[in-house]
Amino acid sequence: MTPQVAIVMGSASDLPVMEKAAEVLGSLLVPFEVRVVSAHRTPDDARKFAREAAGRGLRVIIAGAGGAAALAGTLAAHTDLPVIGVPLVATPLAGLDALCATVQMPPGFPVATVAIGEWGATNAGLLAARILALSDPDLAARVAAHRRGMAEKTRKSSRDVARRFAGGR
Amino acid sequence: MTPQVAIVMGSASDLPVMEKAAEVLGSLLVPFEVRVVSAHRTPDDARKFAREAAGRGLRVIIAGAGGAAALAGTLAAHTDLPVIGVPLVATPLAGLDALCATVQMPPGFPVATVAIGEWGATNAGLLAARILALSDPDLAARVAAHRRGMAEKTRKSSRDVARRFAGGR
Amino acid sequence: MTPQVAIVMGSASDLPVMEKAAEVLGSLLVPFEVRVVSAHRTPDDARKFAREAAGRGLRVIIAGAGGAAALAGTLAAHTDLPVIGVPLVATPLAGLDALCATVQMPPGFPVATVAIGEWGATNAGLLAARILALSDPDLAARVAAHRRGMAEKTRKSSRDVARRFAGGR
Amino acid sequence: MTPQVAIVMGSASDLPVMEKAAEVLGSLLVPFEVRVVSAHRTPDDARKFAREAAGRGLRVIIAGAGGAAALAGTLAAHTDLPVIGVPLVATPLAGLDALCATVQMPPGFPVATVAIGEWGATNAGLLAARILALSDPDLAARVAAHRRGMAEKTRKSSRDVARRFAGGR
Amino acid sequence: MTPQVAIVMGSASDLPVMEKAAEVLGSLLVPFEVRVVSAHRTPDDARKFAREAAGRGLRVIIAGAGGAAALAGTLAAHTDLPVIGVPLVATPLAGLDALCATVQMPPGFPVATVAIGEWGATNAGLLAARILALSDPDLAARVAAHRRGMAEKTRKSSRDVARRFAGGR
């Protein structure tokens, strides 16, 4: 199937974290592709990728990068598709640098920034699904089911914990 | 026309900043509505608003809040629509608190966070437009034209500045 | 006995830290209960929990959460009981995000925030006890004894250290 | 009437901010007193104040200070009453220093920390009221009414804003 | 004369600060040019500018930008000339975002980052001059003279201050 979402990262070393986005999309049956494209090492590839994305049928781009994380913003500069940015921990500054470099985009070029690291990679996948679900009722149903599943799991763990501390004082 | 985007803010005092989102949406001919809903002062209204949003025809929610900015996350907990968060400057911490409270969402509940303050409000409007343009070719054309307009303006200011410093040394 | 304090956390993975609050309350003979309730995964449970808390005899709520920690504020929005917030380390930002999201509450909805992580969980238990001791002289005596015990322990460690370095130069 | 709450601040220059706590308590008919006591300039007064507080009928202490804000913690070290800390902006660090110095208390000595500056002063008054309302049904009713008043005000401003942007696009 | 240094900025609104670089270069008789080029609004212009820079005789590029400041890094990705980055204050985060986005470049693409704002713009000009002076003894002499001038000025102000406080106690 034609990928609807691209998961792009600045370096292959980002894969263990960005894989979380792939897992979410896979579990929601959203077709996706994965690429390593760098705003600095392969800027022309990044440009070409972004300019051709819509034409190839892609509808959402997820971009993860660390440090002076310019990838998501660079892609957003070359496409009108929604771009989701995942700030990664790649330097001693714990991802605060990547967060600033991803979210503080100048007016005109939004990057939909999610949390730093694994939480963010997971949420990037879900945000892409929420966007695609606007025009895909089946996906919307799967997204809703996923949400109910999380609630159920939380309720179960609450019952377990409550029981363990029952009569606590 | 049925609003497709809701611009929600935690306090009427946020309006001068959040109005930038309205300006962008208006200029792109995207129908929208504006509400003041607080995650803390009117939590039941926030819940009701989010749960009814999709049914009312809304497709994207923009939420701006400052301090312990829980609004966007609260809305995202009650709807599957994409929620865009705008961290606002409302305390001495310069919006860093609102940024953390908006972007660092736990896995399962993405908030598409944009820049702090006015830049973010403008970009929230544009991000909503990018999302809606996925299924609205006319809007896509207007978004593309808006981008070209920005490029033209930048090119013109470059020529002005270049001329002013011509022969500089 | 009817629990007087509820220890609530956003995820079962927070338990190893939040258990410190349970230990303190247990050692002071304050009856308590423990629940997993999430502002995002189970927002209706959070709402119901907070709205019923006073009626069920609860008098203080302790809420621990990490990241965009909205739990304590959400509970404070649905009850007039005092709510104590414990910011937890759940992301690369070392709890600074949870601290901002917990303490910077807008006027109207105070969250009594304590330190990040284990120190905070312990102090949340003690703060709850201080509040309950206002109308419970026996508990007040136990709180005072607990304080004297800490002082004694510190004095003993001072004597040990002083002896070890006696004649130091 | 015997004051039930003491509002203490490190310097008279903190009064314009800390007055917000007095306003809230006054509007809720909670008797209070105001003092200037410094952990550094008048440490013996601080000690005496804290040790005598419970005996004088005080039930909650609100302490505001800036910079290396030791006041709330110092008071908490000399009394078992609940102590609420308000970090103030008194240095170029925008209250981040006072927040750290107030909230990061070692296990054993909780300070119920609220937001930096005016938001915090208001919330300190409300948190004191929540605590006192546990054993004062009339105050509880006033606190609940105050909450309803805030909700009403937010709803009204939402209607105003919605009307202003009606038909927006 | 052929410009040897290009002063590039992301927005014409950066000019009042970036002008400091022009002043320094002018006073050292280094020919320069000034351009407005945006990594996001005119990415193709940025790419073209960087790729042609060496061929046009430019030897150093100074790039100033605020927020998610990608400009200097983008230019460094398309040229092998030394690129100097000036982080600017354009958002409520006081330039900390631009500093992170400018200096934390991944290995392979150095940006010679200088101080935030005016200090940085001035130092960018001087750093460019130091680099050019490596192969231009006359410029080296002017740079050395500029340094001596600063020392003289500092010494004079020290004498003034010393006199003013003479006999101080």
Place this chain on the structure above:
Amino acid sequence: MTPQVAIVMGSASDLPVMEKAAEVLGSLLVPFEVRVVSAHRTPDDARKFAREAAGRGLRVIIAGAGGAAALAGTLAAHTDLPVIGVPLVATPLAGLDALCATVQMPPGFPVATVAIGEWGATNAGLLAARILALSDPDLAARVAAHRRGMAEKTRKSSRDVARRFAGGR
């Protein structure tokens, strides 16, 4: 009289803040001198100043600087006298940069760092006085009197404030 304390600053523009140190020393009758010496603009003067300081009768050096504040550390590298560092606000980073650059000295070269800005300049004067008072009983008496004066002033302002809010509720 021979100055016992030197107040050194990196730039004459620091004088309005550093004057606070002079005021304190003057009021305590400690003879002092004031100089502008820069670690960067006049490094040889800084070196000479520090190396000759003890021989000229100076006993304590106070150094104020902003940004990458190297002055105090540079002086500490060239003298064994105690050096007090005052981090100043000279950049958009609100003195946090100067604080880091002043206090985080490597083992071997302590700089006695005080608060950022005016608070710090005042405290630098008092710290110098505390050090000199170790061998000057008259100065010790003046320092003690100064402390008592501060306490008296605080007590008076407490009485004023207490009276103003008497009967408050």
Place this chain on the structure above:
Amino acid sequence: MTPQVAIVMGSASDLPVMEKAAEVLGSLLVPFEVRVVSAHRTPDDARKFAREAAGRGLRVIIAGAGGAAALAGTLAAHTDLPVIGVPLVATPLAGLDALCATVQMPPGFPVATVAIGEWGATNAGLLAARILALSDPDLAARVAAHRRGMAEKTRKSSRDVARRFAGGR
């Protein structure tokens, strides 16, 4: 011998770091004592310790604490001796909280703050020695020798490194 320096820490768990101060003082033959005194757990001991310090012959106090590190400031409030503060890492905030709580003292009560953690403990010992050396020429000679030793060691490591990379290209 009568101790001239007291090394005080808030908890026995701080000893492995604060021992560095003891090592330095021991190596410089400065008699010292070590105590565990807490601003919060044993505030009366802290007060008594500080008030009696000068009378017992102590001349400098070194205080190490983490988190809301009030110890050094509390001691400085009760004595006119110079107090050196060592901010320790005891919470997830990496000592930034302790640094703020130690250095940002209000005007009137200087704490001579040194670096966070081990660097600071070592430098606290050396700063105390610099202060005592003002009236102890033998100690001054040992301090100077210690400095020369550090320089020698650095020079040797430079020769080693230079040799290892000789001919490097």
Place this chain on the structure above:
Amino acid sequence: MTPQVAIVMGSASDLPVMEKAAEVLGSLLVPFEVRVVSAHRTPDDARKFAREAAGRGLRVIIAGAGGAAALAGTLAAHTDLPVIGVPLVATPLAGLDALCATVQMPPGFPVATVAIGEWGATNAGLLAARILALSDPDLAARVAAHRRGMAEKTRKSSRDVARRFAGGR
């Protein structure tokens, strides 16, 4: 061959990180030397080194230091050669202190600051190479080849990753 670049560090313990600069220079056939020189432990050596650098044929100086990292600025104060600063992680503040102390140089004394730690050491070597390549076409060719090599490696890892996730959904 006469070294063209000096790699200087404040402590031999910085070598494992600073070696990255040596590796880059070595791979680009740029002759270099390595030294341990401390702004604080051997300030006269630092001064002598900087003053003699140009005369010895050095053209660029790379200086790495942690904490209150004064080394690069000190060298820049004594030479007109371009100085590249590498902020290192040497304290609990994760290199943020060294970044501030390196980059925030006052106007007049630029330090070309690169990223914190290993990324920065590598980039320092490359920045030096870019500067030297301005007058060395052979080196320019090697720098360009190095860039192409990075792009190739990224493209290959993209193909690997794309294949691994082909058909992903």
